[in-house]
Amino acid sequence: SSKPVLHYFNARGRMECIRWLLAAAGVEFEEKFIESPEDLEKLRKDGKLMFEQVPMVEIDGMTLVQTRAILNYIATKYDLSGKDMKERALIDMYAEGVADLSEMMGQLIVTPPDQKEAKISLIKDRAKNRYLPAFEKVLKSHGQDYLVGNRLSRVDIHLLELLLYVEEIDSSLLAPFPLLQALKSRLSSLPNVKKFLQPGSQRKPPTDEKALEEARKAFKF
Numbered sequence: 590s591s592k593p594v595l596h597y598f599n600a601r602g603r604m605e606c607i608r609w610l611l612a613a614a615g616v617e618f619e620e621k622f623i624e625s626p627e628d629l630e631k632l633r634k635d636g637k638l639m640f641e642q643v644p645m646v647e648i649d650g651m652t653l654v655q656t657r658a659i660l661n662y663i664a665t666k667y668d669l670s671g672k673d674m675k676e677r678a679l680i681d682m683y684a685e686g687v688a689d690l691s692e693m694m695g696q697l698i699v700t701p702p703d704q705k706e707a708k709i710s711l712i713k714d715r716a717k718n719r720y721l722p723a724f725e726k727v728l729k730s731h732g733q734d735y736l737v738g739n740r741l742s743r744v745d746i747h748l749l750e751l752l753l754y755v756e757e758i759d760s761s762l763l764a765p766f767p768l769l770q771a772l773k774s775r776l777s778s779l780p781n782v783k784k785f786l787q788p789g790s791q792r793k794p795p796t797d798e799k800a801l802e803e804a805r806k807a808f809k810f
């Protein structure tokens with residue numbers, strides 16, 4: 590089928606931002622879930638995983654791995670990476686900031702219980718005092734509806750995804766940031782995003798111990 594095919598386990602992990610970007614671009618995609626070590630081994634043996642790892646996306650005749658490379662390809666293809674070099678530089682800069690906080694949050698699920706509390710308070714501190722203020726300031730600086738170039742780009746989608754994760758941890762964290770709250774509701778009502786936010790879409794729930802167990806089984810970590 591001409592639809593992209595996403596290979597990953599049935600959870601958020603590193604693939605969720607790719608699901609978000611495709612959905613926001615209005616691109617239908619298929620998913621092949623890795624549910625056992627054999628599933629992963631087969632992909633490896635078939636030479637589909639350049640670094641023996643997933644996420645892997647089959648798109649336009651290519652077998653892409655490396656999350657950022659996949660995101661870059663999708664963003665460029667669907668005109669979500671700015672109109673020129675300077676917009677692209679801002680988009681990349683902001684997207685890396687989103688990725689840094691997302692990475693901290695993504696590690697929570699594999700943080701030993703005795704370190705979880707400390708990790709959560711560090712994440713809340715970074716969100717409240719470093720990352721969210723930085724994005725609020727960008728919106729305040731230009732008064733536009735999107736972070737870059739006054740039109741939708743990949744970083745709006747990445748930030749929306751992050752804001753939802755921040756709220757999952759502590760819904761009061763967005764309270765000091767009215768422009769981020771407004772961005773969140775504007776983006777959430779874009780038709781493609783609204784659809785992805787509905788129950789029954791390919792958006793994944795928070796990773797619970799069960800999903801982690803599944804991944805551990807398949808990845809033997």
Ligand SMILES: N[C@@H](CCC(=O)N[C@@H](CS(=O)(=O)O)C(=O)NCC(=O)O)C(=O)O
Binds near residue numbers: 603642643644657808
């Ligand atoms: N830099 C890679 C890292 C990918 C990665 O570490 N994948 C893990 C799975 S997960 O961390 O995304 O859940 C993997 O395949 N691990 C198996 C292995 O490295 O042998 C990316 O961004 O895609």
